Amino acid sequence: MGERHSPRRAIFARDQAAARLRRLSAVAVIGATALAGALAGITASSGTGRASTRSATPFLGPNAVPAVPEPVATTPLAGAPTAPQAAPAASYSQPVVVSGGS
Amino acid sequence: VITVRALGTTCVLAARDERALAQARGSFLRGLRAFDLACSRFRSDSELASVNRAGGRPVDVGPILRDALRVAIRAAAQTDGLVDPTVGRALRLAGYDAPFVRVRLRTTFAPQHEPAGRWREVELDDEHGTVRVPDGVELDLGATAKALAADVIAAEAAAVTGTGIIVALGGDIAVAGAPLGGGWPIRIADDHAAPLDAPGDVVAVTSGGLATSGTSVRRWTTAAGELHHLIHPRTGRPAVTPWRTATVAAASCVDANTASTAAILLAEAAPWWLEARRLPARLVRENGGVVRVAGWPAQLADAA
Numbered sequence: 001m002g003e004r005h006s007p008r009r010a011i012f013a014r015d016q017a018a019a020r021l022r023r024l025s026a027v028a029v030i031g032a033t034a035l036a037g038a039l040a041g042i043t044a045s046s047g048t049g050r051a052s053t054r055s056a057t058p059f060l061g062p063n064a065v066p067a068v069p070e071p072v073a074t075t076p077l078a079g080a081p082t083a084p085q086a087a088p089a090a091s092y093s094q095p096v097v098v099s100g101g102s
Numbered sequence: 103v104i105t106v107r108a109l110g111t112t113c114v115l116a117a118r119d120e121r122a123l124a125q126a127r128g129s130f131l132r133g134l135r136a137f138d139l140a141c142s143r144f145r146s147d148s149e150l151a152s153v154n155r156a157g158g159r160p161v162d163v164g165p166i167l168r169d170a171l172r173v174a175i176r177a178a179a180q181t182d183g184l185v186d187p188t189v190g191r192a193l194r195l196a197g198y199d200a201p202f203v204r205v206r207l208r209t210t211f212a213p214q215h216e217p218a219g220r221w222r223e224v225e226l227d228d229e230h231g232t233v234r235v236p237d238g239v240e241l242d243l244g245a246t247a248k249a250l251a252a253d254v255i256a257a258e259a260a261a262v263t264g265t266g267i268i269v270a271l272g273g274d275i276a277v278a279g280a281p282l283g284g285g286w287p288i289r290i291a292d293d294h295a296a297p298l299d300a301p302g303d304v305v306a307v308t309s310g311g312l313a314t315s316g317t318s319v320r321r322w323t324t325a326a327g328e329l330h331h332l333i334h335p336r337t338g339r340p341a342v343t344p345w346r347t348a349t350v351a352a353a354s355c356v357d358a359n360t361a362s363t364a365a366i367l368l369a370e371a372a373p374w375w376l377e378a379r380r381l382p383a384r385l386v387r388e389n390g391g392v393v394r395v396a397g398w399p400a401q402l403a404d405a406a
Contacts (some may be wrong), residue, residue: 004267011118035292041390046137048226072336079180080180081350081353081358081361081379081383082352082355083362083380083382083396084307084309084311084352084353085309085310085353087351087382087396087398088285088288088307088312088351088398088399089285089305089398089399090303090304090400090401091284091285091287091288091304091305091306093249093287093304093306094142094287094298095281095287095288095298096103096116096287097103097114097268097286098270098293098294098295098297098298098300098312099273099274099275099288099291099294100273100290100291100294100296100316101273101292101314101315101318101319101320101347102113102273102274102293102295102314102317102319102320
């Protein structure tokens with residue numbers, strides 16, 4: 001009886017419990033990370049709306065030159081609007097067109 | 103330069119030389135007609151009008167509307183739903199239910215306001231060539247379809263002519279092919295119909311697109327006061343914003359238009375949002391103050 005309740009045995013039992021807790025925590029962290037990854041994958045693959053990413057055919061008919069870039073197909077579905085290759089530069093030439101509200 | 107009236111706005115085509123301009127004229131006009139037939143909210147014979155009145159049934163549509171819708175859905179995803187193709191009903195209830203030349207003549211319309219935000223429910227089926235929106239949802243692609251038209255028509259015309267082309271559809275501008283030396287000079291103004299010598303920045307653009315969105319041009323009077331066409335999808339009301347205009351340069355006109363529309367709706371967060379995406383932009387406050395971000399150039403008058 002005195003042996004069962006000795007301080008050394010109590011310390012040993014506490015250390016064992018702490019070790020089990022650490023193992024459980026590690027398993028929980030790994031599991032949560034895997035679950036988050038899986039959910040992120042599902043979210044990414046679900047896209048937006050129900051739009052397919054396949055590009056449609058050109059609109060100008062059989063006589064049109066086929067080399068028309070299709071912004072829809074070449075830009076990722078999500079993400080951000082893409083920055084220009086170069087920022088506009090100040091110009092002191094006579095303008096050709098106006099950009100304004102319409 | 104060729105100028106025509108189409109898509110509810112002024113449309114301009116310019117090329118590096120007269121021969122190329124004449125060559126590109128046909129594809130320019132065909133492209134405008136094709137986009138109008140596919141994407142107009144006010145033509146009863148347009149594909150978009152058919153989708154809006156289908157009562158939730160799938161509708162057979164052509165590749166232009168499918169592409170335009172795909173671009174619009176992508177714009178919504180890129181802006182956390184701010185640039186929303188399902189604001190058609192909110193616009194109609196607010197009084198923008200006819201070509202703008204008619205809307206601006208009315209003064210007693212009683213507006214209602216209904217949130218949008220249902221762009222994730224739009225079904226686009228390339229396999230069967232159909233589009234479906236839920237009953238009660240109405241599409242308006244005004245924000246992005248015109249920009250897509252500019253991109254596509256400019257690319258087509260540059261391919262046909264083998265030279266530099268600039269297409270301006272209202273405030274939406276696309277550049278393709280080899281540009282003029284030093285880039286295409288573009289005047290930035292509140293109104294796309296401003297004269298070429300109006301006050302404002304002039305910038306040179308060598309590729310991609312540039313777009314201006316604003317609250318000062320497309321405004322109409324109702325029984326509840328004056329409204330503008332940039333509807334915030336979360337309220338169904340015209341956006342409350344400090345910006346009179348937002349002009350953005352991007353890799354394409356669609357991306358520029360997406361960002362300029364979002365900038366108006368983002369209000370004070372717009373400079374940060376644009377800077378984070380490295381999108382050069384010029385924002386004009388209601389009081390005329392100009393904010394330039396992400397490398398938008400200062401003008402000679404500013405430096406003096």
